[in-house]
Amino acid sequence: MIRQRHILLLSSLCSLCLCGESFAKITYDDNVLPLLKEKCVGCHNQDKKRGGVVLNNFTKVMEGGSSGVIIKPGDPDNSPLFQSMAHKREPFMPPSSPVLPDATVATVRQWIADGALENSGSKAIAAGPKVNVGLPGVVRGKPAGAPPMPAKALSLEPIARTARADAVTALACSPWAPLAAVGGQKEVLLYNTDTLELIGVLPFPEGEARVLKFSRNGGLLLAGGGHSGKSGKVVLWSVTTGERIIEVGDENDSVLAADVSPDQTQVALGGPSKVVRVYGTKDGKLIYEIRKHTEWITALEYSPDGVLLTSGDRVGGLFVWEAFTGREYFSLRGHTAAITEVSWRSDGNVCASASEDGSVHLWEMENGNSIKSWAAHGGGAESVRYARDGRIVTAGRDRLVKLWDGAGNAQRSFEARPDVALCAAFTHDDARVIAGDWTGQIPVWTAADGKAVGQLTPNPPTLAERLDGAQKELAAKQAVRDQAAAVAAASVAASQKAAMDLAAAQKVAADAAANVKATADAAANAKAASDKATAAATTGQADVRAKTVLGQALAEASAKVKDASDKAKGDAALTIAANRVRELSAQMNAEQAQAQKTATDLTVVAQNATTALTQAQQTAANAVAAAAAAPKQVEALTVVAKAAAAKAAADQATTATAGLAFTQAAAIVEKWKTALAGKAPAQASK
Known part of the structure; x- marks a missing residue:
């Protein structure tokens, strides 16, 4: 090793x-x-x-x-x-x-x-195909298994990065996978048509890719092009590996039109040489040439069954050939200017052609007659492509991309381009239309309603530019995350305070409800005590009055008995009676004094009981009022607490989303750092 x-x-x-x-x-x-x-x-x-x-x-x-x-x-x-x-x-x-x-x-x-050169004046011998890609037969419809997509991460470093995008002259979509190819200077770009992300850059050092085609099963990608006036070649890559497996052609000018046969045994190419050359994919050798055209070859496409090959040129010449022999099958006459593109309907019975004369023709293959033609674009039609369901998309010099039904009836025009619309194609599921224009824009629309869904670019940023952009995006995401976290923290604190205020109000309400009964009971007890004290005071006052009357009576009686005793001196009995009456009067006076004191004390007690009753009744009334007000406070604070909790939850969700976005942005930064450090392939992220 x-x-x-x-x-x-x-x-x-x-x-x-x-x-x-x-x-x-x-x-x-x-x-x-x-x-x-x-x-x-x-x-x-x-x-x-x-x-x-x-x-x-x-x-x-x-x-x-x-x-x-x-x-x-x-x-x-x-x-x-x-x-x-x-x-x-x-x-x-x-x-x-x-x-x-x-x-x-x-x-x-x-x-x-290096091509096994004989001497310094020799030209390198072209390498033969690395694998035999020919199929045992043509399979119509979707192939078995998963649609071919790049199975490994391809390089995302563009070969050529320019100040502005060039015109998009080559565009193709895989028939079965969400994959689009865009031609450029010394490179072919691969995009995922679902996510619109770049997923690979295929080097095309031969020059500018002027034509791109996927094989009918989607497993191969063909690119034809070169340097104008110098050289031209066709290259085929494996879609799954990104490996260049076939090179054919040795033109003295750029290849303008090319296609690979449905059984993948042939590659047809043409250009300014005015000659259609057909090569075998098994050994890369020329099978035959067609020299019927009198001007540059501008369009080539095999029929879906691989039996026929259509070619068009710069002066409107349009022919159908037997693909395996090169013999003329039909000469299709109707266009008066350059043929810009041809496209076969999926059943192989009709071939569409677009021309600089502005028209689109539909040709049936039974007799080679035009069964439908219409003025598609003022100034010239630059592109025509069939969808699998029979619809047609065209692009033209009137800056429009248009959608037609299979009979040529207009369905819609998409948003006008800034300049000439050069090419258009359906995605694998016929759900989207992708177009390219003179200014280098590549819009993507939904076919059903014509709404724009995004853009591709023929001039993607370098890895260094991607890293710089990712780092700026990371900084922006971090600022958003930090701000969201601060807002969420404040919202959580406000929610917690609102919850505490609500809990306190709920306790107050519960205490107030319990206090209503307690104060009512206290008021009732105070009333009973007041009533009892008042009754006792009333009884005491009555006793005082009674003893006062009795004392007065005894005093009068004592005076009378004394007066009688004084007059009857020596009357012992009367003297004894006078003394007895005097004692009783004195005793009664003492009892009256005591009753007066007791009555006074009872009156004070009664007054105090009355005051306590008034206070208890006021406390009870206050408790009733507080109990009535507390639920309203609880209700108001409940609204505040719910709103605060909802805001806190929303702000926390925003923070989580911002945190996820930050994490993803950080991962992208690390990915581009790794890719840039080793120029390693990096798969694009969603």
Whole structure:
């Protein structure tokens, strides 16, 4: 394993040192042949062809030996020559000898990886397809299993970041998955059409991607393009892995139109060369050419069953070909200006075409006649796409994207674009329409009502910009969270105080209700005591009056008896009577004095009882009033407490939401930090 890493490192150094524009290329003549002569040519030359392999002649090397080819340009790890030299497969080279030096093996590896150049003037041989993507047949309808989506995190670092977005000329949606592809400079962007988030960036170093197509089963993504006036190529990626698996074409100008056949055995391409070229996906070799067109090829698409291929050009030429032979099937005449796009209905019976003459034509495939045509866009129709349910979406120079039923009747126009609407497509479920315009905007609408749901961008931010934006968003989320927490804390404190006030009021109400009976009982007892004291005082006063009258009578009687005794001196009996009467009068006076004192005391007690009764009655009245007022206070404080509790709960929920948003923002910041630190793939978040 260490040696393999060493070889890979040396191979990378060879690439850096020898393959740049200012350095010599690694070639067979200059770099590889000298190494082969030293160790291998002795057994592999025109005279001694061990295994049928000749290594001292470039042509013979590329032909291979009795077991087949030994060089697969662009793919050293699957090239038998390199495998044998690296002792990764038998027979080992040289036989019965130690493995060749790492530098030698690395040079051969890099030579093959760079396209197996013969000499400094040679052009790299295109690598053949890495896998055979051809299907045993065409499967109509949705394939079995989960719709193809990227199964691993792809890089989100854009290849090209510009000051402003370029015009969106290439747009495609997967037929079965929430996936859209947007073409750009040296890259193809992948978006999730449900979340509208970027989920991958596929490098397209060939130049600008001018056409994008998904295979009919959604498993492959095709991009065609290049550098105008210089070069053109078509590339196919695996949607699930993001791996580039096929490259075909070697145009001298950018590819403008391309498609992959439904059985994935063919790739058709065209452009300024005016020639339709059809390649096989199995070996990447040209199958046939169509030279009928007199102008640039601007539109290509296979029929859903893969039997036919439609092509259009810059002067309105529109043809249908037999896909497997290239023989002309129909010449469709009706447009008077450039064909901008063609699209087949899902049943394969009708093909739609859009043109710079502003019209859209529907062509039946029984006789090749136009069964419907209408003026779709003033100034020119730039795009036409069928939905799976037969509806049609178009885009045009009138800045509009329009939705039509299958018969060409207008259903709606979406919001006008700032400039020319260049392309439009339905998402996998036909529920949304995505469009691209000259200003670089990519709006997304719901097809049912035409409402805007968001935007995609052909010019996404770099990872550094994403990190900066995420950090600013995190700071904003933190401020919101902290403010929400402060508000919630105040609300909770206010709620707690309101609850305490309510509890106190409820206790007061309960105490007041209990106090009504207690004070009423006390008032009743006070009244009984007052009544008793008053009665006693009244009785005492009556006793005083009686004793007063009796005392007065005894005093008068004593005076009369004394007077009689004084007159009858010597009358002992009368004297005794006078003394007795005098004693009785004195006794009565004493009793009257005592009764007066008792009556006075009882009167004071009665007065005090009356005062106590008045106080008890007032206390009872106050208790009744308090008991009547307490429920109203409880009711008012209950409203306050409920409102305070509701506000506290709402503020706490707001705080929780703000806290979750902060946590998510923090996770995004960490994700972009990690991605930026190692340029590692990072999956976009919701």
